[in-house]
Amino acid sequence: MHSYDSVESLIDGERESNIHVECSRPVTMRALDTVRRLYKNRRCAFYLRSDRGFDRDSVRSYLRFFGALSGTRADAETAIDHFGLRPVASKRIGKLDDEQRAMVNFARMSLADPEICFIEYPLGYLGSAARSLTLRWIAEASERGTLFITTGQPLRDALLMPGMAWWMEDDRCIAAQTETGDADGGSPIPGSAQDPQQDDAEPDEVQVVKIVCKSGTTTLLFDPREVDFIESINRANYVSVRGQRYQTALTLDELEAMLERFGFFRCHRSYIVNVQKVAKLERFTRNSYNLTLSDATQSTIPLAKGRVADMREHFGL
Incomplete structure (x- = not known):
């Protein structure tokens, strides 16, 4: 049975692999600290469950801001279309439901053209259509070389994403067989x-x-x-x-x-x-x-x- 003694050793030992861990919030925070330390010189994007955006901004202005901040050629309008946000593009983020906020966060991450993506509970707030859009983006970005490290989701969700799924037992990370x-x-x-x-x-x-x-x-x-x-x-x-x-x-x-x-x-x-x-x-x-x-x-x-x-x-x- 393939395993690691801790989530820190898992992330360190699988640096070139997509990792999806079924774990608690405290373990997620430890994983986040490890990713920030190991990949501090890489282009990273992060999305935690506590990330709610700027309530007074519209979806469009929020994504345009992060598109400009990223320094890439990413287009906010393209991200709006890809993640199904066109109907709410002019709406204030504070008026969005949980699924729409999640899609805004995925759109924000995509604008950074990241090398590393760290996401907590990636599919948790998503319905069927939004889940399909998100999984497609993760698969396409992974094929382009982006590494994904996700935490917090149940094992059945972790298995939907490219890479290896892991679960925790007494702080050990065990590969799902x-x-x-x-x-x-x-x-x-x-x-x-x-x-x-x-x-x-x-x-x-x-x-x-x-x-x-x-x-x-x-x-x-x-x-x-x-x-x-x-x-x-x-x-x-x-x-x-x-x-x-x-x-x-x-x-x-x-x-x-x-x-x-x-x-x-x-x-x-x-x-x-x-x-x-x-x-x-x-x-x-x-x-x-x-x-x-x-x-x-x-x-x-x-x-x-x-x-x-x-x-x-x-x-x-």
Whole structure:
């Protein structure tokens, strides 16, 4: 598993790569300081969630100011068109919604013709159309040689951008293990429940188990220890990892058999929980039990009354 001891060592070690990190605000601030230090002699552009622009300026005057400030031949009107800002070009920035402000910031960055772009939570405020415009700009700028370092977004967003996605665990930065395949998922992953050779393995043979999930056209391979719980909703199964859900083609029965030896428990007909992540078992009524987890969002999931005794017996709860 490719990893770095800290976000600082990640940015230093991957200087010529696009980096997208799922992380907290304090880690974002550390990453920002590192980028400023390492790339102080490069042409950089920055966009943080706190960047709101000048409320009294119009979009056009604001972008013209930064276009002149950049010293490049960048044209504010071109940026206005590219980022879909023409309908609000004469509007004061203070009157814009969050998505429009975000697009103004991307337009501002583009005018600098930057070598390095640092962006916090790049896709967080964007709807489908604005997201497409932004991803297109990032891809095109990346092809021209601009390096992108982004932070704060969930892993599923990080995977949409060119470069490598990373997630944090105990201050370590760990590369998201992915496999790009076709819409059908490609060949089975060795050691996964989709691998027909798994059942033929010798009893004493060491097996690597990965949970196969999809995020768009990307196949993700999760270590069981990363998983908080698995749920079945509307005839689809989802694996929850650090507060984000990823769809899997595996059935709950397959997942239960696959993960039981890793400390997972079928707590409800629609849920499998990683018992290591259980922080609290609560009984609200005689027939109502819930499990509260120590995951990123402190999730609460049901515990079926008929499974309470089994859970206590197997795990000493």
